[in-house]
Amino acid sequence: MKKTVYFTRHGETAGNVQDLVQDPNIPLSEKGIRQARLVADRFLTLSVDLVLSSDYPRAVETAEIIAAQCSVPHEQHLYFRERRGAKEVVGKPRLDPEVQRIYKEMQKHKDDAEWRYSDEENFYDLIARAKQALAFLEALPGTTIVVVTHAIFLKHILSMIWSEKVTPEEFQNFRTTFRIENTGIATCILDSEHTIHTGWQIITWNDHAHLADPVVGKDAS
Amino acid sequence: MKQTLYLVRHGRTIANTHQLVQDGTDPLSEIGKAQTKLIGKRFQTIELDVIISSPFVRAYETAKAIHRVTGAPLETNELFVEQRYASHQVGKSINDPVIAEERALMHGKRGDPHWHLADEENVHDLRDRAREALAFINTRTESNLAIVSHGMFIKMLVGVMWSHDITAEEFWRFRVIFESSNTGLTLCVRDTENHIHPDWRILTWNDHVHLADPCV
Numbered sequence: 521m522k523k524t525v526y527f528t529r530h531g532e533t534a535g536n537v538q539d540l541v542q543d544p545n546i547p548l549s550e551k552g553i554r555q556a557r558l559v560a561d562r563f564l565t566l567s568v569d570l571v572l573s574s575d576y577p578r579a580v581e582t583a584e585i586i587a588a589q590c591s592v593p594h595e596q597h598l599y600f601r602e603r604r605g606a607k608e609v610v611g612k613p614r615l616d617p618e619v620q621r622i623y624k625e626m627q628k629h630k631d632d633a634e635w636r637y638s639d640e641e642n643f644y645d646l647i648a649r650a651k652q653a654l655a656f657l658e659a660l661p662g663t664t665i666v667v668v669t670h671a672i673f674l675k676h677i678l679s680m681i682w683s684e685k686v687t688p689e690e691f692q693n694f695r696t697t698f699r700i701e702n703t704g705i706a707t708c709i710l711d712s713e714h715t716i717h718t719g720w721q722i723i724t725w726n727d728h729a730h731l732a733d734p735v736v737g738k739d740a741s
Numbered sequence: 742m743k744q745t746l747y748l749v750r751h752g753r754t755i756a757n758t759h760q761l762v763q764d765g766t767d768p769l770s771e772i773g774k775a776q777t778k779l780i781g782k783r784f785q786t787i788e789l790d791v792i793i794s795s796p797f798v799r800a801y802e803t804a805k806a807i808h809r810v811t812g813a814p815l816e817t818n819e820l821f822v823e824q825r826y827a828s829h830q831v832g833k834s835i836n837d838p839v840i841a842e843e844r845a846l847m848h849g850k851r852g853d854p855h856w857h858l859a860d861e862e863n864v865h866d867l868r869d870r871a872r873e874a875l876a877f878i879n880t881r882t883e884s885n886l887a888i889v890s891h892g893m894f895i896k897m898l899v900g901v902m903w904s905h906d907i908t909a910e911e912f913w914r915f916r917v918i919f920e921s922s923n924t925g926l927t928l929c930v931r932d933t934e935n936h937i938h939p940d941w942r943i944l945t946w947n948d949h950v951h952l953a954d955p956c957v
Contacts, residue, residue, distance in 0.1 A: 565953075682914055690911075697903045698943050699930075709920075716917050723920045725946035732786065 523710040525657055526563070526666045527674055528586075530578040531555040532702040541609045541619060542602065548581045552702060556582040558730040559703040560589035568592050569662030574600040574669055582703070583668040590666075599653040602670030606640040630688040643688050646673065650680040654720070658710060671700045681708060681720040704728045742934065746878065746941070747787070747887040748895050748927040749807070751799040752776040757923065762830045762840065765797035765822065773799065773923060777806035779951040780924040789813040790883035795821040795890050803924065804889040813887070820874040823891035824867045827859035851909040864909045871897040872905070875941075892921040899927065902941045922949040 531552030535542040548556065559582075568590045573583035575596040587594035606626075609619045622637055629635040633644040641649070654677065657665065669677070672695075679686040679694050700706070704726035710719055752773030756763040769777065780803065789811045794804035796817040808815040833840050843858055850856040854865035862870070875898065878886070890898070896915050900907040907915075925947040933939050 682918060693903045696938060696942070697940075698946075701944075704945075717914060718918075721918055721920050722946065723922075724925075724948055725943065727945060727948045727950065729948055729950040 521712040522663065523658070523660075524664045525708045525710070526566070526568075526664075527677060527706040527708060528559060528582070528666060528668050529671055529674060529700050529702055529704050530573075530576075530582040530668055531559075533578050536702060539614045541605050541612055541614055542578075543611045544576050544602070547577045552578065553581070553585070555703040555731065556585040557589075559705065560586040562705070562730045563590050563666055567664050568666055569664050570595065570660070571666045571668065572597055572600060573667065574598070574602065574673075576601060576670070579668045579670065583666070586666055586668065597653075597656070599649060599656055600667055600669040601673065603646055603672045603676075604639070604641045606636075606638045608638060630692075643676075643691060646676040647680055647686065647691075649673075650676040651684065653677065654680060654718075674700055674706060678706065678722070678725070681718055681722060684718060698725060700726050701728045701731065703731065742882070742932070743884065744881075744931045744933075745885050745944075746929040746931070747784075747789070747885070748898065748929065749780060749803065749887060749889045750892055750895055750921055750923055750925050751795075751797070751803040751889060752780070753923040754799050760835045762826050762833055762835060763799075763823070764826070764828075764831045765795075768798050769802050774802075776924040776952065777803045780926070781806040781810040783926065783951045784811050784887070787811070788885050789887050790885045791816065791881070792887045792889065793818050793821065794888070795819075795823070795894075797822055797891070800889045800891065804887075807887055807889070818877070820870060820877055821888055821890040821894060824893040824897075825860075825862040827861040829859060830861075848913075851913065864912055867893070867897050868901060868907060868912070870894075871901045874898060875901055895921065895927060899929075899943060899946070902929065902943065919946060922947055922952060924952065925949045926951075 531548045532555060533546045533552055534549050535546045563586055570592055571583045571587040571594045573579040573596055580596060583594050606622060609622055612619050626637055630643060636642050675695050679691045706725050707723040709721050709723055752769045753776060754767045754773055755770045756767045758770060784807050790813060792804050792808055792813050792815045794800050794817050796819060804815055830840055847858050851864050857863055896919060897912060900912050900915050927946050928944040929941045930944050931941045
C-alpha cells in the first residue's frame with residue numbers, strides 16, 4: 521500500500537508579510553488567494569482523493585480553493601494546526617526584543633519536556649502531535665491526500681518523518697536549514713513495503729514551481 | 742551578498758535503470774538525454790552566472806544541456822563527483838549476492854571513520870569532501886550558481902548544510918528518507934549579511950516538476 525501526502529503550507533497572510541507571530545484567525549491576503557489558486561491548478565492533474573487542513577482561516581481558505589478546483593471533499597482537523605504560541609508573543613513582530621527574549625528563554629529549556637513559558641506547545645507537545653497526525657493519515661483510506669498546514673508544524677512533521685526519536689538539536693537543524701514558502705509543497709510517500717526507519721519518504725520539500733508563473737510573475741513568489 | 746545555488750542531479754543512465762555500480766564513464770540513456778532537455782528548459786527563465794559540473798560523463802552531459810540554454814560559463818571540478826565505490830564493484834549489480842554482502846559489511850562498519858573494504862570513499866571521506874566542496878562554494882562570488890553532481894554527493898552536501906558534524910547514522914537517514922530524482926533540482930540560498938541566518942538554507946529539495954512531461 522502506497523500513500524502520497526502533499527503537505528502544503530497555506531497562502532500568504534498580512535502576518536507573513538509583516539513577520540508577526542501569527543494570530544490563529546488571520547485570513548489570506550489577496551496574494552495568498554492567488555497563490556492558493558496556482559497551487560490548486562497543480563493538484564488538478566494529480567488525482568487527489570481528499571483535502572485536509574487545520575481549522576485556522578488561512579489554511580481553510582487555501583484548502584477550500586484546492587478542494588473546489590479538484591472537486592473533492594475538504595475536512596478540517598485540529599491535528600494540523602500551527603504551533604500554539606505563548607499568549608505573550610501572539611500577534612507581535614517576531615523580531616520584537618521582548619519576543620526574542622521569550623524565545624531565548626524557551627531555548628534554554630528546550631531539553632525539558634515539562635517546561636513551558638506559559639501556554640505554548642513546546643517541542644515535545646509538537647512532536648507528539650506530529651506523530652498523531654502521521655498515524656491519522658496512515659489510517660485514512662485515501663491514497664492521495666493534500667494536507668494544508670503551517671510552517672512550524674510542518675517542520676515538526678518533517679522531523680517526525682526523520683525519526684520518532686528526533687532530538688531538539690536535530691529539529692533545530694531542520695528549523696533553521698529548511699525553508700518553506702507560502703503554498704510550498706512537501707511531497708511525502710508512505711510505503712508499507714518500505715520498512716526502514718519510519719516508513720515515510722520525502723520526495724520533494726517546498727516545491728513552489730507554481731509560484732514562478734509567467735503571467736502572475738514576481739507577485740506570486 | 743545574496744546567493745542562489747541550484748544543485749542538479751544528472752540525467753538517468755543505463756546503470757541507474759539496471760541498478761549497477763557506476764564509475765565516471767557511464768553515459769546518459771535515451772531517457773536521460775530527454776531529461777536533460779527538460780531541465781535545460783527549466784533554466785530558460787533562470788539567470789545563471791556559472792555552471793560547475795562533476796567531470797563524470799553523466800553530469801557533464803547534463804551540465805552541457807544547461808549551458809546550451811543559458812550560455813553561462815561551464816567549469817568542471819572533481820570535488821563534485823559521486824561517492825567513489827570500490828573499483829572491483831564497478832559494473833556489477835547491487836543485487837549481486839557478493840556485492841550485496843560487501844555493501845552490508847560496509848554499512849555495518851559505517852561508524853568507523855578508518856575502516857575501508859578496498860579503495861572506496863566511506864561515509865566519513867564523503868563528508869570531508871562535502872565540507873571541502875562547501876568551503877569552495879563559499880569562496881565564489883557569483884550570485885547564481887548551478888552545480889551538476891550526483892545523488893549521494895548532493896545528499897551529503899545538503900547534509901553538511903544541515904549539520905557540519907552530520908554523523909554516519911544521520912546521513913543514513915538522509916540517504917533513505919530523502920528521495921532524489923534524475924535531474925531533480927535542489928535550491929539553496931544564502932544571505933551573508935543576514936546576521937540570524939548567514940549560512941546556506943535549503944529552499945527546495947528535489948523539485949522535478951519538469952519531469953511531468955508527457956513526452957518522456
